[in-house]
Amino acid sequence: EVQLVESGGGLVQPGRSLRLSCVASGFTFDDYAMQWVRQGPGKGLEWVSGISWDSGAIGYADSVKGRFTISRDNAKNSLYLQMNSLRHEDTAFYYCAQANGAGSYASQWGQGTLVTVFS
Amino acid sequence: EIVMTQSPATLSMSPGERVTLSCRASESISSHLAWYQKKPGQAPRLLIYGASTRATGIPARFSGSGSGTEFTLTISSLQSEDFAVYYCQQYNNWPRFGQGTKVEIK
Secondary structure, three states, X not given: OOEEEEEOOEEEOXXXXXXXXXXXXXXXXXXXXXXXXXXXXXXXXXXXXXXXXXXXXXXXXXXXOOOEEEEEEHHHOEXXXXXXXXXXXXXXXXXXXXXXXXXXXXXXXXXXXXXEEOO | OOOEEEEOXXXXXXXXXXXXXXXXXXXXXXXXXXXEEEOOOOXXXXXXXXXXXXXXXXXXXXXXXXXXXXXXXXXXOOOHHHOEEEEEEEOOOOOEEOOOEEEXXX
């Protein structure tokens, strides 16, 4: 059974940083691309970032480009999202997802971790 | 930037009814379209990819069609567990979601 478990969310002030982690199990991690997708309060889904199996292809939404960095450690079956210069509008549930490609559809999802940016 | 537009925003339906959700892309995306179901407090669930291929474990009452710029998700007979928000997503370029269609109980 595929399991994706996110962690690292919490309360943070604007301008500060946070690092999200996602630990994967139940599948061969380095066979798959991975993504982060978020949903803000009362908002729709927003694709944030994606990374290919070998980190050779990486993409970001315009809203986070230059502030967020996606990475992975295949030896640890882990995906990361380094979030810098956080803004109020980054407040959301952040989901880790197994994907068909860095910029493709996402077939398996974690339960999410909540990031709240507050003054 | 490809913009995805879903219609309608909300559908009020009764169990057993046939439901049709629409999704339009601002430019051609071939068949690079997925549909997801999202319920409050739950992770999104992939329903359809490649515009018309059901994901593993998805019931046959869910079907997708379309190509280019016009796409449709059909639920042939609405079940109680199908009341949710549905999102289309293009992945012809870096992925982008539509704003969602809420299917609510009438």
